[in-house]
Amino acid sequence: MSLTVHTEERGDVVVVSVAGELDMATAPQLQDQITDLLERGHCRLVFDLAQVSFCDSTGLSVFVRAKNSCDDANGVVRLAAPQRGVLRILEVSGLVEVLQTYPSVDEAVAAPEPAPAD
Amino acid sequence: MVPLPAQPQRGLDRGVVLPQPERLKVLLVEDDEGDAFLVTELLAEAEAAVDLVVATSLTQARQQIASMDCVLLDLGLPDAQGLDGLRLVLAMAGRAAVCVLTGRQDEHLGVAAVGEGAQDYLVKGQVDGVLLSRSLRYAVERKRADENARRLREVELRQAESARLERGLLPQPLMQSDQVAVHTFYRPGRHAALIGGDFFDVVQTAPDRIELIIGDVCGHGADEAALGVELRVAWRALILAGVPEDEVLPALEQVLMTERRLREIFATVAAVQLDLAENRARVRLAGHPPPLLLSGGTVTPVPAPGGLLLGVAPRRPTAFDVEFPSDDWSLLMYTDGLIEGRIGPSNERLDVSGLQTLFAEPATRQVPLGDLPAWLVGRAEEVNGGPLADDVAMLLVSRGGGR
Numbered sequence: 001m002s003l004t005v006h007t008e009e010r011g012d013v014v015v016v017s018v019a020g021e022l023d024m025a026t027a028p029q030l031q032d033q034i035t036d037l038l039e040r041g042h043c044r045l046v047f048d049l050a051q052v053s054f055c056d057s058t059g060l061s062v063f064v065r066a067k068n069s070c071d072d073a074n075g076v077v078r079l080a081a082p083q084r085g086v087l088r089i090l091e092v093s094g095l096v097e098v099l100q101t102y103p104s105v106d107e108a109v110a111a112p113e114p115a116p117a118d
Numbered sequence: 119m120v121p122l123p124a125q126p127q128r129g130l131d132r133g134v135v136l137p138q139p140e141r142l143k144v145l146l147v148e149d150d151e152g153d154a155f156l157v158t159e160l161l162a163e164a165e166a167a168v169d170l171v172v173a174t175s176l177t178q179a180r181q182q183i184a185s186m187d188c189v190l191l192d193l194g195l196p197d198a199q200g201l202d203g204l205r206l207v208l209a210m211a212g213r214a215a216v217c218v219l220t221g222r223q224d225e226h227l228g229v230a231a232v233g234e235g236a237q238d239y240l241v242k243g244q245v246d247g248v249l250l251s252r253s254l255r256y257a258v259e260r261k262r263a264d265e266n267a268r269r270l271r272e273v274e275l276r277q278a279e280s281a282r283l284e285r286g287l288l289p290q291p292l293m294q295s296d297q298v299a300v301h302t303f304y305r306p307g308r309h310a311a312l313i314g315g316d317f318f319d320v321v322q323t324a325p326d327r328i329e330l331i332i333g334d335v336c337g338h339g340a341d342e343a344a345l346g347v348e349l350r351v352a353w354r355a356l357i358l359a360g361v362p363e364d365e366v367l368p369a370l371e372q373v374l375m376t377e378r379r380l381r382e383i384f385a386t387v388a389a390v391q392l393d394l395a396e397n398r399a400r401v402r403l404a405g406h407p408p409p410l411l412l413s414g415g416t417v418t419p420v421p422a423p424g425g426l427l428l429g430v431a432p433r434r435p436t437a438f439d440v441e442f443p444s445d446d447w448s449l450l451m452y453t454d455g456l457i458e459g460r461i462g463p464s465n466e467r468l469d470v471s472g473l474q475t476l477f478a479e480p481a482t483r484q485v486p487l488g489d490l491p492a493w494l495v496g497r498a499e500e501v502n503g504g505p506l507a508d509d510v511a512m513l514l515v516s517r518g519g520g521r
Contacts, residue, residue, distance in 0.1 A: 021465075023507065024338060053465035056458055056508065057336040057386070064430060065382035085467060093386065093405040094426030 019051030022059030043075025164247025303491035455508030
């Protein structure tokens with residue numbers, strides 16, 4: 001199954017809408033888009049996962065990598081609207097604690113900045 | 119319509135269609151206009167199925183070489199004389215065959231060129247169109263045969279490497295207990311050429327103490343598999359060294375974070391300590407799906423807290439104690455490949471709940487314990503409608519009747 005990725009700028013945030021299955025075969029495609037966004041100076045990313053029906057560990061590693069890169073650039077990575085199965089994978093992996101996850105894209109875009117760490 | 123030139127029938131029946139020889143794309147690297155013209159004429163005269171492109175220097179050749187079947191190189195170019203020029207061309211040729219042209223006086227260069235890796239050499243003034251065309255075609259075929267042999271060799275090497283890594287990832291359990299039985303299982307995924315980083319290990323530390331671990335390094339490839347081997351060996355060393363139990367997984371995480379190639383590489387693990395005297399287990403999960411407990415005819419996931427996978431934001435996994443209700447039980451530890459298969463044509467995946475459902479099937483209850491891992495993979499593949507995408511590793515540790 002193929003993956004489609006759309007990006008849309010909302011203020012200083014880029015909403016990356018992903019649709020399809022995120023696995024070993026399709027993850028590089030999302031990674032390329034993220035690399036492209038980072039190269040163009042975007043480091044505040046919200047991933048709209050509403051249309052993602054599956055995500056394996058390769059998919060998770062794409063989000064971890066995005067978070068590392070955006071953190072380095074004082075940016076932020078947020079996940080929005082994961083389906084039940086994807087949310088479960090985020091929970092089992094524990095990444096739900098590390099990758100801020102919101103019920104909707106609007107909430108993810110509008111979420112306040114976390115207090116800066118000491 | 120442009121009328122096609124009449125084709126001589128040469129005694130063949132009308133209507134018989136012979137496969138046309140494939141047209142060769144040949145790049146002639148030649149600075150002498152006269153020589154270039156001569157080669158063009160020779161090929162045209164012989165009606166050779168060759169599309170010739172001329173480059174007058176190596177710099178120009180570099181831009182055109184990618185789509186070529188064959189390079190015909192004059193060894194007397196101004197920007198790279200003799201064999202030095204040939205070495206440059208061989209380095210950039212990729213899948214293209216290389217033939218060289220030498221003058222009558224330096225035919226020895228042609229012999230040396232073949233020694234360096236060129237497919238053939240031709241002496242200017244001693245070739246006609248037919249011979250030239252045939253030499254180019256043979257050169258291309260020879261190069262293809264060499265390429266195929268090289269690829270085959272690469273596949274063999276990769277298989278040998280995978281086999282070595284597998285031995286490192288999936289060792290023989292280090293235990294002698296007859297109080298419990300351990301069954302191990304591994305099945306590479308559909309992308310068998312790329313070995314994954316699934317690993318497991320079992321170490322007995324005292325007559326009534328057995329430590330087990332199963333884990334998965336994210337990603338596929340020799341690097342991830344090698345990292346899986348490192349983690350597995352590090353874990354065995356930490357256990358054998360008697361490191362306090364709460365320090366083992368943090369130390370393993372430290373190994374992962376210092377040895378990994380990229381920062382986004384993480385690993386999930388499930389670790390189990392068996393205390394056979396007390397008939398209980400202590401389970402620690404780091405981002406890994408929970409082991410299943412088989413006991414009293416039921417199958418339930420151990421309700422240990424999830425914990426964060428290793429390598430992202432270090433923290434200590436929480437220990438969770440399981441008191442076995444009887445002396446007949448099994449714990450099934452597995453990697454996510456087992457539960458990520460589809461259920462029929464939908465987008466739904468098997469998951470832990472689906473795995474429980476497989477256990478509830480009457481046929482599964484009849485399967486001997488030792489055959490259970492293979493049976494479960496077989497059922498998961500059946501409901502998936504084909505081989506599972508990812509690797510599957512399993513550890514089944516059983517006491518008494520085992521369920």
